[in-house]
Amino acid sequence: MTHPFTCGLDAVLFVMGSKWKPLIVYHLAHRTLRYGELRRSVGKVSDKVLAQQLKELVADGIVARRDFRQIPPHVEYSLTPFGSSLSQALTQLCEWGTHHAAELAEIAERSASGTKGEPVTSAQ
Amino acid sequence: MTHPFTCGLDAVLFVMGSKWKPLIVYHLAHRTLRYGELRRSVGKVSDKVLAQQLKELVADGIVARRDFRQIPPHVEYSLTPFGSSLSQALTQLCEWGTHHAAELAEIAERSASGTKGEPVTSAQ
DNA sequence: CGGCATCCTAAAAGATACTG
DNA sequence: CAGTATCTTTTAGGATGCCG
Numbered sequence: 362m363t364h365p366f367t368c369g370l371d372a373v374l375f376v377m378g379s380k381w382k383p384l385i386v387y388h389l390a391h392r393t394l395r396y397g398e399l400r401r402s403v404g405k406v407s408d409k410v411l412a413q414q415l416k417e418l419v420a421d422g423i424v425a426r427r428d429f430r431q432i433p434p435h436v437e438y439s440l441t442p443f444g445s446s447l448s449q450a451l452t453q454l455c456e457w458g459t460h461h462a463a464e465l466a467e468i469a470e471r472s473a474s475g476t477k478g479e480p481v482t483s484a485q
Numbered sequence: 486m487t488h489p490f491t492c493g494l495d496a497v498l499f500v501m502g503s504k505w506k507p508l509i510v511y512h513l514a515h516r517t518l519r520y521g522e523l524r525r526s527v528g529k530v531s532d533k534v535l536a537q538q539l540k541e542l543v544a545d546g547i548v549a550r551r552d553f554r555q556i557p558p559h560v561e562y563s564l565t566p567f568g569s570s571l572s573q574a575l576t577q578l579c580e581w582g583t584h585h586a587a588e589l590a591e592i593a594e595r596s597a598s599g600t601k602g603e604p605v606t607s608a609q
Numbered sequence: 610c611g612g613c614a615t616c617c618t619a620a621a622a623g624a625t626a627c628t629g
Numbered sequence: 630c631a632g633t634a635t636c637t638t639t640t641a642g643g644a645t646g647c648c649g
Contacts, residue, residue: 366582366586366589366590367508367528368508368511368579368582368583369578369579369580369581369582369583369584369586370507370508370511370575370578370579370582371507371508371582372582372583372585372586372589372590373578373579373581373582373589374504374507375589375592375593376589376592378504379621379622380498380502380621380622381622383494383495383498384491384492384494384495387492387494395630395631396630396631396632397630397631400631404491405623406622406623407622407623407624407625408624408631408632408633409622409623409624409625409632409633409634409635410621410622410623411632412631412632412633413621413622417596420592420595420596421592421596422588422592428631431630432629432630433630433631434629434630434631434632435630435631436630436631436632443585443588446581446585447581450577450578450580450581451494451578452577453574453576453577453578454493454494454497454574454575454577454578455492455493455494455497456493456574457493457497457570457571457574458490458492458493458494458495458496458497459492459493459496460493461496461567461570462490462493462496464546464567465490465496465497465499465500466490466496468499468500468544468545468546469499471544472541472544472545503641503642504641504642505642519610519611520610520611520612521610521611524611529643530642530643531642531643531644531645532611532612532613532643532644533612533613533614533615533642533643533644533645534641534642534643535612536611536612536613537613537641537642552611555610556610556649557610557611558610558611558612558649559610559611560610560611560612610649611648611649612647612648612649613646613647613648613649614645614646614647614648615644615645615646615647616643616644616645617642617643617644617645618641618642618643618644619640619641619642619643620639620640620641620642621638621639621640621641622637622638622639622640623636623637623638623639624635624636624637624638625634625635625636625637626633626634626635626636627632627633627634627635628631628632628633628634629630629631629632629633
């Protein structure tokens with residue numbers, strides 16, 4: 362048991378398998394950010410979700426949280442060395458996405474127009 | 486509009502952002518597989534989910550489907566060149582996961598035992 | 610054998626309101 | 630400012646059964 366991981370990939374997915382985590386790591390890879398900055402960077406994410414995923418990332422040793430214990434609050438997030446190595450492993454994937462952004466955008470549009478109403482029925 | 490991609494990463498997540506797709510791509514990276522082989526390789530995945538994700542991957546130009554049009558059916562899946570390049574971009578991440586499998590397994594155990602208050606009561 | 614249709618559950622995500 | 634609590638919505642995933 363317990364690493365039910367069939368390959369390194371689902372091991373990764375275990376810690377990164379949620380909508381915003383890769384983005385969080387990506388943004389923190391550039392620099393340390395305060396909570397509010399991070400929220401704005403990541404985009405349209407709610408406090409609940411961001412705080413929750415952040416907490417998990419901290420628990421998983423990927424993100425470090427530094428609380429200045431002030432009023433008003435001041436909390437900074439950054440990557441741990443472990444998280445940093447992860448962010449580097451993401452680089453290749455990120456570059457692939459950037460490189461194929463055009464194709465991916467087309468794909469996105471295509472599935473956006475026919476996802477529910479019409480299954481993609483690739484008659485092939 | 487429509488590539489609301491803030492970086493290459495969510496572009497990738499758009500096509501790979503589901504539980505089994507990375508694994509499917511991973512297994513097909515080794516060799517062409519028949520539907521049944523793939524299902525067994527991937528692990529505990531239902532037909533509905535596998536077929537669905539496979540269809541999306543085909544629609545997205547990542548996986549190629551070859552139907553021999555026979556009875557009994559014989560269908561083979563393989564990566565397209567596009568999918569192949571994606572699988573290579575996943576390599577680094579996969580290696581990271583493999584390399585850190587031990588830490589990740591610990592993390593998995595920890596979150597399994599004490600994440601919220603009590604574990605996911607999934608008797609499974 | 611390789612699916613697809615239906616139904617169902619669990620988990621993720623989101624909106625909103627409120628607090629130290 | 631940085632969250633937490635609560636509720637609702639959305640989505641993914643799974644079990645089963647049928648059909649070509």
